[in-house]
Amino acid sequence: MARREREARGAAIRTAGRLGARGPRRPAAAAASAVLSVALAAGAMGCAGSGDPVGESGLTWITMPATGMGDSALVEGTIAEQDGCMVLDHGGSRSHLIFEVTDPRPETYAGGDAVRLGGSGSGKASAGLDIPEACDGATSYWYVAPGA
Structure with missing residues (x-):
């Protein structure tokens, strides 16, 4: 050269x-x-005027920052509505669902949908969650793992 x-x-x-x-x-x-x-x-995500996410069914849900990580425990149940908030009926219990802000799945869920979701349960909300007014006051949460 x-x-x-x-x-x-x-x-x-x-x-x-x-x-x-x-x-x-x-x-x-x-x-x-x-x-x-x-x-x-x-x-x-289809945010309503209040800034809360609202899916095709009219339900809102709790969101958490996107990390791409999550626990892998499996829960099976049925999507239900509680005061306008998306919850999961499972095994005689009801948990408010928490999805990563980038997760598209809750946009399409409606009451009565049977689902299997990976993640983990908790009796308290973590810091950093965006909790819509309709979902305020929950006592049981299911942190949904992305893609699980």
């Missing part, structure tokens, strides 16, 4: 290294892009 070609190739590699695969690094632009992505995801 000729010297001039090596120099040009080296400059191109150095420039690409500074720019990264997608162009120059701009923290403010990346933050704005992340905020826009979250806003678009929330809009795609």
